[in-house]
Amino acid sequence: MIPVTETFRMALRALRRNTLRSILTALGIIIGVAAVVAMVSIGEGAKGRIRSQIEGAGTNVILVFSGSSNSGGMRGGMGSQPTITWDDVRAMQSELTAVRAVAPLTRMMTQAISETQTWTTTVYGTTADYFVIRNWDIAAGSGLSASDVAGATKNVVIGRTVADKLFGVGVDPLGQVIRIRNAPYTVIGVLAKKGQGGMGDDQDDAIFVPVSAFQARIQGGLGQFVRGPVYVSAMTSEAIEPARAQIASLLRERHRLAADAEDDFSTTTMAEMTGIFTSAMSTLTNLLAAIALVSLVVGGIGVMNIMLVSVTERTREIGIRMAVGAQPGDILRQFLIESLTLAAIGGAIGVLLGLGIANLVAAAFGWSMLARTDIILMALGVSAGVGVIFGLYPALKASRLDPIAALRYE
Amino acid sequence: MALLELRGIGKIYQSGDTEFAALHDVDLDIERGEFVAVTGSSGSGKSTLMNILGCLDTPSRGTFKIDGRDVSQLSRIELASIRNEFIGFIFQSFNLLARTSAVENVELPLIYAGVSGAERRRRALEALERVGLAHRAQHQPSQLSGGQQQRVAIARALVTRPPLILADEPTGNLDSVTSVEIMKFLAELRSSGITVVFVTHEHDIAAFAARELALRDGAIIRDERRAGVSK
Numbered sequence: 001m002i003p004v005t006e007t008f009r010m011a012l013r014a015l016r017r018n019t020l021r022s023i024l025t026a027l028g029i030i031i032g033v034a035a036v037v038a039m040v041s042i043g044e045g046a047k048g049r050i051r052s053q054i055e056g057a058g059t060n061v062i063l064v065f066s067g068s069s070n071s072g073g074m075r076g077g078m079g080s081q082p083t084i085t086w087d088d089v090r091a092m093q094s095e096l097t098a099v100r101a102v103a104p105l106t107r108m109m110t111q112a113i114s115e116t117q118t119w120t121t122t123v124y125g126t127t128a129d130y131f132v133i134r135n136w137d138i139a140a141g142s143g144l145s146a147s148d149v150a151g152a153t154k155n156v157v158i159g160r161t162v163a164d165k166l167f168g169v170g171v172d173p174l175g176q177v178i179r180i181r182n183a184p185y186t187v188i189g190v191l192a193k194k195g196q197g198g199m200g201d202d203q204d205d206a207i208f209v210p211v212s213a214f215q216a217r218i219q220g221g222l223g224q225f226v227r228g229p230v231y232v233s234a235m236t237s238e239a240i241e242p243a244r245a246q247i248a249s250l251l252r253e254r255h256r257l258a259a260d261a262e263d264d265f266s267t268t269t270m271a272e273m274t275g276i277f278t279s280a281m282s283t284l285t286n287l288l289a290a291i292a293l294v295s296l297v298v299g300g301i302g303v304m305n306i307m308l309v310s311v312t313e314r315t316r317e318i319g320i321r322m323a324v325g326a327q328p329g330d331i332l333r334q335f336l337i338e339s340l341t342l343a344a345i346g347g348a349i350g351v352l353l354g355l356g357i358a359n360l361v362a363a364a365f366g367w368s369m370l371a372r373t374d375i376i377l378m379a380l381g382v383s384a385g386v387g388v389i390f391g392l393y394p395a396l397k398a399s400r401l402d403p404i405a406a407l408r409y410e
Numbered sequence: 411m412a413l414l415e416l417r418g419i420g421k422i423y424q425s426g427d428t429e430f431a432a433l434h435d436v437d438l439d440i441e442r443g444e445f446v447a448v449t450g451s452s453g454s455g456k457s458t459l460m461n462i463l464g465c466l467d468t469p470s471r472g473t474f475k476i477d478g479r480d481v482s483q484l485s486r487i488e489l490a491s492i493r494n495e496f497i498g499f500i501f502q503s504f505n506l507l508a509r510t511s512a513v514e515n516v517e518l519p520l521i522y523a524g525v526s527g528a529e530r531r532r533r534a535l536e537a538l539e540r541v542g543l544a545h546r547a548q549h550q551p552s553q554l555s556g557g558q559q560q561r562v563a564i565a566r567a568l569v570t571r572p573p574l575i576l577a578d579e580p581t582g583n584l585d586s587v588t589s590v591e592i593m594k595f596l597a598e599l600r601s602s603g604i605t606v607v608f609v610t611h612e613h614d615i616a617a618f619a620a621r622e623l624a625l626r627d628g629a630i631i632r633d634e635r636r637a638g639v640s641k
Contacts, residue, residue, distance in 0.1 A: 002521055010521075017509050320505045323466065324566070325494020325522035327487045403466050407505065 002330055004337070011338040015345075018310075025306040026346030028299025029386065033350025033379045034357060035292035037371075041358035043285030044370035047278045053196060054274045058134040060100075060234040062244055064092075064251075065266045066225065082225035083264040088254055089230055096250060098243035100235050103130035106214050106228035112207055113179040114166035121162050123180055123207045125214020125228075131157075131191075133233040141174045141189035144210055152212035156180075157189040159204035178207065183217050185209065240269055289375075293382070299346070300386035307339050307394035318398050319406025332399035339391025340384055347383030351376050411478050412439035413573055413605050414463065418472035419482075421458050421628075432458040433628045436472070442573065443600050446607045447619035455628040456609050457578075463607060464497055464576045465489045477573065494522050498567025500608075502579035504559040506551040512562045513538060513547040519570045537565040541595070557588035564595065568604075575599065577608035581615055593618040 015022040066083040086104075093102040106125040111118055128144050131137075138157070148155050156178060158166075167173045173187045185207075194203040209218070219227060234243035244267050251265050311318070318331055326334075355371055362369035421433040433455045440446055450456045461467035462474060465481055468489070474482040476496050484492065498519075499505075506515045516534040525533065538544045541561040551559050560580065567575050577596065581589035596606050597618055610616050624632035 002524060003526075006521060013510075316505065317507055320507065321518065321522070322490065323464075323493060323499045323505075324519035325490050325570075327490040327522075329487070330490075330522060404461055407466075407501070 004333075007330075007333050007337045008341065010334055011341045014338055015342060021306065022342060025302055026342055026349065028302035029296065029343050029346030029383050030299075030350040030353060032292060032296030032299040033347045033383050034354035035295055036289050036379050037351050037354025037376060038357040038361070039288040039292050040285055040375045041355060041369040041371050042361050043281060043288065044372055045358070045362045045367050046365075047281045047285070048370050049367040050277045050281065051274050054270055054277065058231070058233060058270070060237050060240050060243075061133060061270045062232040062234060062240060062247065063268050064230040064232060064247060065268075067264065067266065082223075082227055083255065084226045084230060084251070085224045085254075086226060087224075088251060089226060091250060091254060092230070092232060092247060096243065096246040098234055098239040098246050100233045101129040101133050103127045103133055103231045104211055104226045104228060105130060105231055106211060106219060106226065108214075108218055110180060110218070112162065112166060114176065116168075117166045119162065119165040121165075121205050121207055123209060123214070123218060125209055125211035125218065127211055130208070130231055133231045136194060137192040138189045139192040140172075141187070143189050144208060148210040149212050152210055152216050154183060154185045154213060154217075155188045155210065156185040157191060157208045158187055159191050159206040160193045161202055161204040162207055163187075163190050165205075180207070180209075181218055240271070244269065296379075296382060296386060299383075300343070300390040303339050303343055303387060304390035304394060307335060307391050308397070310338075311335065311394045311398045314398075315401065315406045315409040318401050319403050319409065322401070322403035323407060328399040331401075332395045335395035335398045336388060336391050339394070340387040343387025343391075344380065344384045347380045350383065351379060354379075413442045413444075413477055414438070414440040414607075415475040415478075416462075416472065417474075419462065419469045419474060420471035421455075421462065421467070422470045431628055433462075433469070436628075436630060438623070438630065438633075440605060440607065442605055443603045444605050444607075445597055445600050445618070445620045446605075447616040447622045448607060448609045448625065449611060449616050449622060450625035451611070454625040456625045458628075459625065460576060460578060460607070460609055463574075464499060465492045490522075494519060494570065496572050496574055498570065498572045498575045500560070500563050500567050500575065500577035500580045502582035504551070504556075504563045504583070506559055506562055506566075508552065509550055511548050511550055512543060512554065512565075515551070515562055516565045516569050518566060523570055533569055534565070537569040538562070540568065541565045555588075556584050557591060560584060560588075560592055561595070564592075568599075573603070573605060575604055575606045577606065579610060580608055581610070581612070589615060 064084065089102055089104055092099055103126050108123050109120065110123050111120050112123070126144070127149050128146060131143055139160070141157075144155065144157055147153070158173065158178070163173045166178060167176055173190060176187050177184045178187060179185070191204070196202065215223070232243065232247065234240045247267055248263065252263065255264055257264065321331060355369070358369035358371070416436055416438040419433060419436040420431060423430045423432055436459065448456045448459065458467070462469050465476075465484075466489075468484070469482050472482065473480055476492065481489065481492055507518070513531065513534045516537050517530050520530040520533060535544060535547060538547050541564050543558060543561050543565065546554060546558060551562070554562065575596070580596065581592055584592060593615060596608065599606055608619070616622055620637070621635045622632070623630055
């Protein structure tokens with residue numbers, strides 16, 4: 001048996017002898033591998049971005065909603081029937097050891113009017129703690145204070161998008177007046193830019209008013225229930241689940257639920273939401289990768305086709321090699337390594353191409369791709385495997401040629 | 411002991427129900443350093459004999475010994491090793507690898523003999539030198555004349571230093587001047603103890619040989635020794 005390095009050198013020489021054909025043959029593999037690598041890298045990048053966006057919503061955040069999470073089997077029921085009261089919110093804040101801060105968030109889509117512009121945006125009613133929970137800094141002016149909430153003042157804090165739309169880019173909005181539902185509000189602060197949210201929404205397109213003012217003037221009626229989610233932040237990331245349990249037992253107790261009754265509220269953590277999004281994303285990515293894998297198999301068939309042609313074309317060469325002492329095994333290995341090399345080189349080019357495509361696509365969408373080493377190695381392994389599997393039959397065929405007939409082949 | 415020893419060699423081809431005996435009961439001894447021509451019309455069995463001598467085919471009957479070793483029932487793998495070690499082939503159509511330099515063509519048998527890179531190149535160049543083509547080592551077959559190509563093929567046959575050279579119509583594709591050149595070269599190999607057996611259907615080419623085997627209908631009908639190549 002001749003050394004494998006020698007066989008590799010022969011394979012490379014044979015492939016170089018037919019450079020164009022080799023490239024065209026490898027193209028199937030190149031495209032297949034590039035598709036797999038690009039799909040996965042883009043998908044992973046998207047996943048990473050969604051994760052960071054959701055996690056950017058705040059640290060150790062738990063969302064508490066009114067209504068059961070599965071009333072009537074529908075999650076959409078959450079919050080539709082308010083069950084959490086203002087007293088519940090205060091109790092969560094004061095009684096629970098694992099909870100750092102609690103803030104309600106009510107919202108309404110409405111028009112905001114400045115002296116020169118009108119802009120439809122979302123108005124939120126909340127407390128100062130909301131910005132703490134979400135790690136959201138004030139860029140200019142000041143934030144909502146406890147006295148703003150206590151006194152239901154007409155002070156607002158606005159997001160960067162609202163500031164630009166209502167007052168124009170570069171204009172200082174502090175002290176300016178915004179009319180919401182015919183009442184004038186004074187801008188006391190502008191929030192730092194937060195960017196896109198987990199759902200692709202613009203988080204800076206928002207106006208925040210004291211929750212008391214929201215209840216009194218925007219939503220109407222000072223109901224006892226919180227009409228919106230309650231943001232809770234746990235003391236530490238380890239405290240998230242304990243805080244959740246404390247919230248649940250507190251609310252069950254305060255709502256006087258029987259032991260066998262279902263919760264009339266639901267809690268979810270950012271980790272859960274991240275999980276839902278990323279698993280949906282993973283399913284999509286895997287599906288696309290599977291489709292791409294099929295094209296890799298098609299590429300393999302291309303390799304087999306060309307290797308068969310090559311064996312026929314080189315029948316005489318095989319005859320000569322056999323005459324001078326090549327054993328059937330030598331011929332088998334020669335052709336096998338040739339198709340393996342072809343497929344592996346195609347795979348390597350495909351990986352580079354796929355990463356390039358992923359980079360371009362991700363850049364176009366404004367995020368960065370994430371190359372997964374395991375997928376890249378797998379793609380290389382699969383293409384090499386494709387080379388061996390689809391090269392096996394042609395190689396066997398070559399090794400079984402009768403040297404006399406092969407030498408006479410025209 | 412003769413280099414080649416054939417006893418009762420027969421070869422039967424089967425196609426469907428009909429059997430065809432290409433060779434029957436051939437007894438033959440060829441000594442070291444002999445220069446033998448095999449002649450006969452097509453269908454006389456000379457190709458079959460050459461295939462068996464070349465270990466490309468095995469006989470249906472009888473025993474065939476090379477250098478005392480019985481090779482008549484060896485497997486394909488074993489036959490490949492025997493060919494590599496004992497036999498150099500020369501073909502009518504040269505059978506060089508296209509788009510491959512002369513020296514690489516000559517190296518080919520050494521690859522399968524397991525000779526490593528530098529040593530292989532050295533021996534290949536040495537063989538090219540012997541056939542007077544050292545200066546054409548990097549040329550590809552298409553850049554060489556027919557006579558030069560055949561000399562590269564001879565270098566390839568000699569490079570493993572085999573005791574036996576088998577040539578199938580070595581001058582079939584060459585003009586008469588070049589043919590004489592090639593035959594003289596082959597005749598000179600006798601002095602280094604190499605046995606050369608060649609097939610030809612041309613009398614003046616057969617005349618170079620010191621022994622002529624004439625075949626007809628699968629049997630040797632004439633085996634004559636003579637002075638051979640005219641000095």
